[in-house]
Amino acid sequence: MTALAKLARLIRSKNAGPFELTFDIMFDDLATYERVKRSGAISREVVAARYRLPADQVRFFYCDPALAIKASIPRPFFQGDLRDSDGHGGQQYAPLMDIEIP
Amino acid sequence: MDEIRILSPTGVCGSGFLESSFESALNQNPHVIGCDAGSTDPGPEYLGSGRTAFPRDAIRRDLRLMLLGARKLKIPLLIGSAGTGGNDIQLELVHGLVRDIAAAEGLEFRLALVHSEQDKTYLRGRLRAGRIKPLHPAPPFDEAVIDRSEHIVGMMGAEPFMRALEAGADVVLAGRASDTAIFAALPVMRGFPEGMAWHAAKILECGAAAVVNRKTPDCMFAWVRRDHFRVEAPDPGLRCTPQSIASHSLYENADPFRLVECSGTLDLTSARYEAVSERAVKVSGSEFIPATRYTVKLEGAEKAGYQSILIGSIRDPFIIRQIDDWTSRLAEKIHARVRMVYGDRLRPDDYVFNVRIYGKNGTMGPLEPVTEIRSHELCLVFEATAPTQEIASTIAGITRHQALHLPIPEWSGLITAIACPYNHLDRGAVYRFNMNHVVEPDDPCEMFPMEVVEIDGAREGKAAA
Numbered sequence A: 001m002t003a004l005a006k007l008a009r010l011i012r013s014k015n016a017g018p019f020e021l022t023f024d025i026m027f028d029d030l031a032t033y034e035r036v037k038r039s040g041a042i043s044r045e046v047v048a049a050r051y052r053l054p055a056d057q058v059r060f061f062y063c064d065p066a067l068a069i070k071a072s073i074p075r076p077f078f079q080g081d082l083r084d085s086d087g088h089g090g091q092q093y094a095p096l097m098d099i100e101i102p
Numbered sequence B: 001m002d003e004i005r006i007l008s009p010t011g012v013c014g015s016g017f018l019e020s021s022f023e024s025a026l027n028q029n030p031h032v033i034g035c036d037a038g039s040t041d042p043g044p045e046y047l048g049s050g051r052t053a054f055p056r057d058a059i060r061r062d063l064r065l066m067l068l069g070a071r072k073l074k075i076p077l078l079i080g081s082a083g084t085g086g087n088d089i090q091l092e093l094v095h096g097l098v099r100d101i102a103a104a105e106g107l108e109f110r111l112a113l114v115h116s117e118q119d120k121t122y123l124r125g126r127l128r129a130g131r132i133k134p135l136h137p138a139p140p141f142d143e144a145v146i147d148r149s150e151h152i153v154g155m156m157g158a159e160p161f162m163r164a165l166e167a168g169a170d171v172v173l174a175g176r177a178s179d180t181a182i183f184a185a186l187p188v189m190r191g192f193p194e195g196m197a198w199h200a201a202k203i204l205e206c207g208a209a210a211v212v213n214r215k216t217p218d219c220m221f222a223w224v225r226r227d228h229f230r231v232e233a234p235d236p237g238l239r240c241t242p243q244s245i246a247s248h249s250l251y252e253n254a255d256p257f258r259l260v261e262c263s264g265t266l267d268l269t270s271a272r273y274e275a276v277s278e279r280a281v282k283v284s285g286s287e288f289i290p291a292t293r294y295t296v297k298l299e300g301a302e303k304a305g306y307q308s309i310l311i312g313s314i315r316d317p318f319i320i321r322q323i324d325d326w327t328s329r330l331a332e333k334i335h336a337r338v339r340m341v342y343g344d345r346l347r348p349d350d351y352v353f354n355v356r357i358y359g360k361n362g363t364m365g366p367l368e369p370v371t372e373i374r375s376h377e378l379c380l381v382f383e384a385t386a387p388t389q390e391i392a393s394t395i396a397g398i399t400r401h402q403a404l405h406l407p408i409p410e411w412s413g414l415i416t417a418i419a420c421p422y423n424h425l426d427r428g429a430v431y432r433f434n435m436n437h438v439v440e441p442d443d444p445c446e447m448f449p450m451e452v453v454e455i456d457g458a459r460e461g462k463a464a465a
Helices: A030-039 A044-050 B019-026 B044-049 B056-073 B088-105 B120-128 B143-148 B159-166 B179-189 B194-204 B242-248 B317-321 B323-345 B389-404 B457-464
Strands: A010-015 A020-026 A059-063 A068-074 B004-008 B032-038 B077-084 B108-114 B132-134 B149-155 B171-174 B220-224 B229-232 B258-261 B264-267 B272-275 B280-284 B287-290 B296-314 B352-358 B378-386 B425-433 B437-439 B450-456
Touching (some): A030 A068, A044 A059, A044 A068, B019 B056, B032 B179, B044 B149, B044 B296, B044 B425, B056 B077, B056 B088, B077 B088, B077 B179, B088 B108, B088 B171, B088 B457, B108 B159, B120 B143, B143 B296, B159 B171, B159 B179, B179 B194, B194 B220, B194 B229, B194 B242, B194 B258, B194 B264, B194 B280, B194 B287, B296 B389, B323 B389, B378 B389, B389 B425, B450 B457
Parallel strands (some): B032 B077, B108 B171
Antiparallel strands (some): A020 A068, B004 B220, B108 B450, B132 B437, B149 B296, B220 B229, B229 B280, B272 B280, B296 B378, B296 B425, B296 B437
């Protein structure tokens, strides 16, 4: 088992407009990307569980030409609202880093 | 015409680009220069207040080089989302900079100013006609939201740019615009396949962001043809690869395959990316699916109140282990003290007291999966948001005093519970985005009035001297 953060070139989060957050998990080479994709260890359900959301709130994509996995969720608070803590949404990816990949 | 060449000097006007890259791009004979100048990404305060996210002098520097380059080649310069939010205050600020530069450099051109600030009466009419629809997720929306908004802008599509070009504009300065519309306008107007035009535009709108490793904000160049487009960064040190270009559709997009525009959806499901050199990529197969109904996205910002904040830290392990209980007891004390000071003049619903606990869940809030605190110290940010700055400031002052001396059972006697590096800070007005909705106009241009102005910099420069 290897942590996702050890296999990915970049795991990042960012606003997708003021109302959604999006996560990109990007890989350097096809073999690693395919290994993670085929393992099924990261999925809509896994992302939902990590952010304590119902699975139907998560959009999940395999983006083959980019060697990337992507997920998008609604923001807990809209960008810039009084209780929003991350205006650019850039520091919300840490819960994805330790997903174990067989 | 079998090819449209488009230069994007940088991802945001005011973020900068290398003059060497820009000069080398001009030597490729672009047909148009486009530049995005705004975003919602810096937050609601820019649309709400009319300030710009990038400093005025930084915007002036980029604008000057772009204007000089475009006039030298006699090609159009298209600028969208002027001044960050694209409201009328920001459009006018950038308009002033354009006039100053024209006067200083003796430039003559036809300028089209395209407004995106929305008329509230028009929007109320559209709402009553059932022609404003929510996107997902959207805050509640009614006429009261329209009324209390400081500014509402519509995000224009390519059509207002095309109308300006048809009116013979050399320079188009537009309010809030879809980033891609700036770059898609000319190829779509010339009849190039929309899949190619919009996908190339999507790569161009962020300047050099789609290269493998961007060193600094810089230029991007595209050659749009009927069956493909090619992209390459003018700086010879920058490389586009099929993966880097494909990855760009991920950035700040919830869906990497479908990008919704006013007039339709760019569908990248069948897009193919091929290397044509060490540094350039050819893209084909991108499709554009026209919308059954034209829609214009609205962005609005309203004042959430005035805010004062206090920063303090805690090192005492007794307090740290009961921090949630401590902050809720503190909140009760503050509310009680505010009642004493203001009585019925300030109801509990009139203000918001919020505590951020760094070292616990300050970054992720409700999304934070870690529940056990291991930090030996915590940083607390206390926020008071109220109808006036004076009240917010008063509540922050109350917070400082109440937090300093809030007792805990482990100690007896007067304690001093937080370390404050400075007194509270007044932040002024704070804003919130208050809509994620689209309007269905009757015509793509009806929400975006255009003024055409002849700029004679030589004359204005002399008059000023």
